[in-house]
Amino acid sequence: MPGVKFTRSGSSSGRSGSxSGRSGSxxxxxxxxxxxxxxxxxxxxxxDHKNRSNSSVAIIEGDELEYSRTxxxxxxxxxxxxxxxxxxVIDDEDEITGKLAPYGGFSRKDLGDVVLGNENIFQSAxxxxxxxxxxxxxxxxxxxxxxxxxxxxxxxxxxxxxxPSDLIPQNVLDDIAHHLSEDYNCESVSIDDMTFxxxxxxxxxxxxxxxxxYQIPDDPKSKAFExxxxxYYKQANQLVADKIVETYMNEKNHLDPNHPDNVIxxxxxxxxxxxxxxxxxxxxxKIGFFLHVSFPSSEVFRCLAQRKPLxxxxxxxxxxxxxxxxxxxxxxxxxxxxxxxxLNEFGLIYRGKVTxxxxxxxxxxxxxxxxxxxxxxxxxxxxxxxxxxxDQLLIVSRDKPDKLRGIKQKLLAYEKYLQNDRxxxxxxxxxxxxxxxxxxxxxxxEVLQIISRINSMADNLSAAQPVVILQHDIDFDQYLALxxxxxxxxxxxxxxGLNLTCHEFIIATxxxxxxxxxxxxxxxxxxxxxxxxxxFLINPWDVASFGKTIGRALQISNDEKRERWENCHxxxxxxxxxxxxxxxxxxxxxxxxxxxxxxxxxxKPFSREVFAKFVNDTKKRNLIIIxxxxxxxxxxxxxxxHKSSIELSRIGTNLANLLSDTNNYVxxxxxxxxxxxxxxxxxxxxxxxxxxxxxxxxxxxxxQWISMVDKQKAVTGFNQVARIxxxxxxxxxxxxxxxxxxxxxLAAQTAMSQDTRxxxxxxxxxxQLVNDSFGETEGLHATIVNDSVVVQQxxxxxxxxxxxxxxxxxxxxxxEVRQKFQLRRAExxxxxxxxxxxxxxxxxxxxxxxxxxxxxxxxGGLNPIDENIYDFITSLEKKxxxxxxxxxxxxxxIKETRTSAKYVAMGQNELLSIIADREQ
Numbered sequence: 048m049p050g051v052k053f054t055r056s057g058s059s060s061g062r063s064g065s066x067s068g069r070s071g072s073x074x075x076x077x078x079x080x081x082x083x084x085x086x087x088x089x090x091x092x093x094x095d096h097k098n099r100s101n102s103s104v105a106i107i108e109g110d111e112l113e114y115s116r117t118x119x120x121x122x123x124x125x126x127x128x129x130x131x132x133x134x135x136v137i138d139d140e141d142e143i144t145g146k147l148a149p150y151g152g153f154s155r156k157d158l159g160d161v162v163l164g165n166e167n168i169f170q171s172a173x174x175x176x177x178x179x180x181x182x183x184x185x186x187x188x189x190x191x192x193x194x195x196x197x198x199x200x201x202x203x204x205x206x207x208x209x210x211p212s213d214l215i216p217q218n219v220l221d222d223i224a225h226h227l228s229e230d231y232n233c234e235s236v237s238i239d240d241m242t243f244x245x246x247x248x249x250x251x252x253x254x255x256x257x258x259x260x261y262q263i264p265d266d267p268k269s270k271a272f273e274x275x276x277x278x279y280y281k282q283a284n285q286l287v288a289d290k291i292v293e294t295y296m297n298e299k300n301h302l303d304p305n306h307p308d309n310v311i312x313x314x315x316x317x318x319x320x321x322x323x324x325x326x327x328x329x330x331x332x333k334i335g336f337f338l339h340v341s342f343p344s345s346e347v348f349r350c351l352a353q354r355k356p357l358x359x360x361x362x363x364x365x366x367x368x369x370x371x372x373x374x375x376x377x378x379x380x381x382x383x384x385x386x387x388x389x390l391n392e393f394g395l396i397y398r399g400k401v402t403x404x405x406x407x408x409x410x411x412x413x414x415x416x417x418x419x420x421x422x423x424x425x426x427x428x429x430x431x432x433x434x435x436x437x438d439q440l441l442i443v444s445r446d447k448p449d450k451l452r453g454i455k456q457k458l459l460a461y462e463k464y465l466q467n468d469r470x471x472x473x474x475x476x477x478x479x480x481x482x483x484x485x486x487x488x489x490x491x492x493e494v495l496q497i498i499s500r501i502n503s504m505a506d507n508l509s510a511a512q513p514v515v516i517l518q519h520d521i522d523f524d525q526y527l528a529l530x531x532x533x534x535x536x537x538x539x540x541x542x543x544g545l546n547l548t549c550h551e552f553i554i555a556t557x558x559x560x561x562x563x564x565x566x567x568x569x570x571x572x573x574x575x576x577x578x579x580x581x582x583f584l585i586n587p588w589d590v591a592s593f594g595k596t597i598g599r600a601l602q603i604s605n606d607e608k609r610e611r612w613e614n615c616h617x618x619x620x621x622x623x624x625x626x627x628x629x630x631x632x633x634x635x636x637x638x639x640x641x642x643x644x645x646x647x648x649x650x651k652p653f654s655r656e657v658f659a660k661f662v663n664d665t666k667k668r669n670l671i672i673i674x675x676x677x678x679x680x681x682x683x684x685x686x687x688x689h690k691s692s693i694e695l696s697r698i699g700t701n702l703a704n705l706l707s708d709t710n711n712y713v714x715x716x717x718x719x720x721x722x723x724x725x726x727x728x729x730x731x732x733x734x735x736x737x738x739x740x741x742x743x744x745x746x747x748x749x750x751q752w753i754s755m756v757d758k759q760k761a762v763t764g765f766n767q768v769a770r771i772x773x774x775x776x777x778x779x780x781x782x783x784x785x786x787x788x789x790x791x792x793l794a795a796q797t798a799m800s801q802d803t804r805x806x807x808x809x810x811x812x813x814x815q816l817v818n819d820s821f822g823e824t825e826g827l828h829a830t831i832v833n834d835s836v837v838v839q840q841x842x843x844x845x846x847x848x849x850x851x852x853x854x855x856x857x858x859x860x861x862x863e864v865r866q867k868f869q870l871r872r873a874e875x876x877x878x879x880x881x882x883x884x885x886x887x888x889x890x891x892x893x894x895x896x897x898x899x900x901x902x903x904x905x906x907g908g909l910n911p912i913d914e915n916i917y918d919f920i921t922s923l924e925k926k927x928x929x930x931x932x933x934x935x936x937x938x939x940x941i942k943e944t945r946t947s948a949k950y951v952a953m954g955q956n957e958l959l960s961i962i963a964d965r966e967q
Contacts, residue, residue, distance in 0.1 A: 169215045176226060183339065185409060185547055186314060189624035192412055198629055200308050203298070205291055207236040207243070207283070236290045238283055245279025247317070254351070255280075255316050259340050260451055260542045263350050277353050281320060284360075288324035295329060304331045305643075310635055313364070315339045320356065323363030331643075335635035336364040337407070340544035341570065342374040345381040345815065358386055362395070365638030366403040368631050370544055370570035375406045383818060384811040387831045389911035390818070391918075393641060396911055399945030401645070403638035407630050408574055410623040411550045420527060420555060428528030436532070439511065440601055442477040443533040445526065445548060446540075448485035448494070453539035453566060453587040455490070458497045458514070460539075460585075463594030465504060465513060472505045472513050475601070478529060480517045530555035535600050537564045539587045544570045549582070553615045560612035562600040574622060577614035644921060645945040653935050653950040655961050658904075661933045665710065667901045670855050672714045672737070672848070673962075674907035676833075699731030701963045706733040712747065712855060712900065716740070716844075716907075718837070720787050721752050721873070740839060740912060741847030742789035743873055746894050752873040753891040755847045756789045756840050764825030765791055768817055768838050779809045789843070793836040810836050832910045845915045848905075852923070857899040865891065904933040906958055909946055917947035 193199050212220060220237055227233040238246070254276060257264055291311060303309070310333045313321050322334050348354060358381065361367055369375045382388040382395055389396045394403040419425065432441075442461070446452035458479075465471050479498075485491035502512045520526075530536065536552040546569045553563065553575075563582040565572050575582040583600050585593045603611075662669060675698060698715070699706065706713055716737035717724060724736045724745075736745040743752045765786075772784045772793045781797035793813055798806040813836045817829035828841040850868045853859045859867065870891035903920055907913030913936065923929040936948035937955055952958035 169219055174219075174223070176223075176231065183314075185411065185545075185624065186339075188412055188415070189409070189628050192415075192625050193628040196625060198625065199632070201232075203232050203234060203294065205234045205236065205287070205294055207238050207287060209243075210237075211240060212237050212243075213240045234290060234294045236287050238286055242279045242282050242286075245276045246283035249276035250280035251317050255319075256340070258347060258351055259316060259343055259544075261343050261347055262451075263347060274352065281356075284318055284320040285324055287318060288321045288328075291321070291325055292328045295325075295332065304333065307632075307636060309333060310335060310632055312337070312631070312635070320360035321363075323360040326363035333635055333639040334364045335366045335368070335631060335638075336361060337368040337631060338374070338544070339370070339409070341542055342369060342377045342381075344377050345384050348377075348381045349385060354381075354385055358382055359397075362386075362388075362397050362400070362402050364402060364635075365642060366394075366405065366631070366635040368405055368407040368634070370406065370408055371573045372406045373573070374544070374570070375404055379404060380815050380819060384815040387807065387811055387814060389830045391911070391915060394638065396914070398943075399645060399909065399914075401638065401641045403634050403641070405634050407627060407634065408571070408622045409545055409547065410619065410627050411547055411554070412624045413554050413620055416551060416554050419523075420531065422524065424524040425527050425531070428525050429531050432528050432532045436476055436511070438474070440475045440534045441529075441532055442475065442535045442537060442597070442601075443480075443529045444477065444537045444539070445480040445482065447483055448481045448491060449487065450490055451541050451543065453541045454479070454494055455497065456541075456587040456590055456593065457537055457539040458494065458501065459590045460593035460597060461514070462497065462501050462504075463591060464597045465501065467594070467598065469504070473507070473511075476511055476513060476515060478515045478517070480521060480526070480529075482520045527551075527555055531558065534559070534561050535564060535597070536561065537597070538566055538569055539564075539585070539593075540566045540569050541587055542568050546571050549575060550619050553612065553619045556612065557616075560605075560608045562603060562608060562611055563615065564596055564600055574618050575615050577611070577618065581611055581614045581618070642945065644918075645947045651948075651950045653952040653958065653961060655964060657950060658933070658961055661902065661904060662708075662711075665902045665930075668855075668898050669711045669902045669904060670714075670851065670900045671705070671711055671904045672716055672851070672906070673958075674716045674913060676717050676719075676908070695727045696731065698959065699728055699734060701959055705962060706731070714744075714747075714851070718787075718790065718792075718832075721745070737847060739787050739790045739843075740837070741844035742787075742839065744847055744851070749894060751892060753893075754789075754871040754873040755850065755868065756843060757869065758789065764821045764827050765789075765838070768821065768827065771816065772813065772836070772838075775809050775813055779806060782806070782809070789839060791838040794834075795836070796834045799834045806834075810834075830911045832908075832912060837912075842915065844912045845919060848916050848919065852903070854893065855896060855900045856929075857896065858928075861893055865893070901930045902932045903929060904935070906933075906935040906937070906952070906962075907948075909936050909938055909944055914947055921947060 190199075190202055194202050208220070208223065210220065210223075224235045224237070227235050254264055291313075295311060311325060312335045314337050316338060322336050325332060325334055342348070351357065362382070367378070369378065379390060379395060382397070383390070386397055391401075394401050394405075396402075444457065446454055448454065458477075461477055465475070498514045498516060501514050505513060530552050533552070533556065536549065536556070538546055538549050540546060543566075546565075549563055549565055549569070549571055552561075563575065565575055565582040565584055566587050567584045568587070572582070572584055576584055583596050585596050587593060675695065702713070705711060712735065713733065714735035714737050715724070715728065718740050719727075719738060721736075721738045721743050724738050728734060728736060733747050735747045735749075737743070738745075738752070742756050743754055745752045768791050769784065769786050772791060776782045776784050776793060779795065779798050779802075781799075781801050782793060782795040785792040785794055793810065795806045795810060798809075810831060814829045814831065817827055817836075817838055821827040822841070826840050827838055829836055829838045831837075846868070850864065850870075853867070854861075854864050864870070870893075872891045903923075905913075905916055905920060907916065917934045917936070920929070920932060920934055924931055933950065934948040935950045935952055935958065936946045937958055938944075938946075938951045938953060952961065
């Protein structure tokens, strides 16, 4: 991506220095990104809003636009990190005063004329667009490679101009924006200085960044500061989102949103609100998001005052990508707890919308790096380095000088390594490269003190120092040469979302095959560990063990070096930048397609004509399952004293015609116990019953119940969950715990009406606790249904439905069905928690099926349990295993939501009346 330079003359002056964007700020705002557009106008949008660094017009965190003028004489340096301020715009009296000579005069007369002149210097100053060296180069290069290889047809970048926009005339800004659009395929967003400062310098860097890296801001004034800065964060996100929508609509015209290249791709924590903002105006757009930093545990993220809108903003995307599974798990747990979302095998479900959440590691372009390594400049530096430290083991490390990089711990570990054998002082050298300037003077002093102490250990002061520090970044060619000659490379970050330097090292050390010591808290550690046979993983806080690992890594045999390098090398090649782009875009498309299968509930009303056509248009028989839980004021709250058995029994009376039709197999499903359903429907013929969301099934006109759950496996987990829920219920007034045969519920309807916030917090804690503690070990799953936390064995309801489908379609023999679904006869009504593990369970008896089915009708609610069944029926129809059937969701008409059901009934009475009054 290009950048803009302002100069005093038409030619670029060697004296011109870089300036930050914004009054006194430098951040590269533009992460907003890229929109790819085909020649025929079909767009792919790619947004990256990560930095607005010392370039003033910055499009993307990888190749920002550079703005400079001769008022400052600080040359742009590779040592600057993307977010680091390198220069300030002179925009007030104090700053001008700071530029004056000691006795009130300018040291250069022409400079004084420019600064104090009446004319706005930006009105007539020449400017040009140049390429910047900073930003998220991995993203820019990856997208560029994808365009080059034909993975995408074209790409348009959209980002904020990192200019002091309050100082620059609007016509100049418009001119810059025009050239960026015409010549560089970049659409720019202009943000005023106050908004930018509040967004980037305040909220992003002082609130979001520390929290995402486990450093919760604890300033006494941070609460007011956070609320104030969040206003600007939201405002800046809205400006970027509006520009994205404008560009998307202009480029898209009237093209099919299903086109694979019609994608919006947003990047990083600076734009967390943008996906939902775009979704509001472009509901059918394909939107992806990738977070380039770490995502903390729910206990940390919930400390943010704006936690809910930030999460909801992200969930506007069809797919959210993270660097590794740990960040995915943290995000899912956080949404589970704070938003009461539910999960399925595809992703996260919130308000009927599915968001695919996946770990998609970022990689590098190994082929391009190999070509750079072949350059003559790299070879020359490699020879010089080899000669300089020919008799020593060379350790290389490169970090930003801040606490998160674990520099102090690395030096202490290196000191331990040297102390264990003082001969190593003459045979080992650590070259530590610092990127950018330290912002914490105390930390910098502490690090330098440790370095001085290590270097003073050497008896021979004329010999090479054990630690060599470079307090500015070096040319990339020199850096690669150091990696080529390194005997060990160390990455010791305390917390880091991405670290591709270790990937670069694996390619650079192809000749020496040197080992890598990598912090387990970096995003790449899970990949390069290679089951203990790749990089040496360390805990930076364990200094003693860290020191021992350095010693071991330097002493391993050549065979072990080769094995570890080859394992890491295979990983780097497998997870390269091109595959990263492919996988990210594919998952966005998959997530979008899954949501297209769901439509808004209000758009598909259920009618008598629809049901009559279903019943009459059949070649075989129909399987009809109706979830009755909300009939008769039942809700899901608990025991029978809150239900009207008379009203429920009338369901059978009202549906007498449906039940008497021999073409129909009809089942009523409920969360109620077997005993309650037996009592209510004992006089209703020809109806099957499904108790406890699929835990038990009774066939029509049968008296025996079949158990669909493994009660021996469930006992321990359910007992523990019941004890936890009782404890939680004691602290939540109005709630109660309902324990059934294979279900535990924390019913909180009354509590919700009394204290909604407290109830949501408790339910969120329960959901997270069950899913984290008992999900994998006990196979239990907690979900929210009608203001209650429902705990069952995972997919119990879907398991029961699949059994009925297999049985009634005749796709499997009775013996195969019994074996696959592990059917058991439910011996008694005794609570499963008190069941004797040694008790004998008889084999379930299955009735004969006179004729198979080819149609299915399922009527349920708008909850995750029923949605899983709607999705399964849809998948059967797509595979042509069933003729098109009916899925009907009962909707209260209050909360707008999406559903996979084909039709929606406005209430239970409407559903019943339509089914009962169908034309015969």
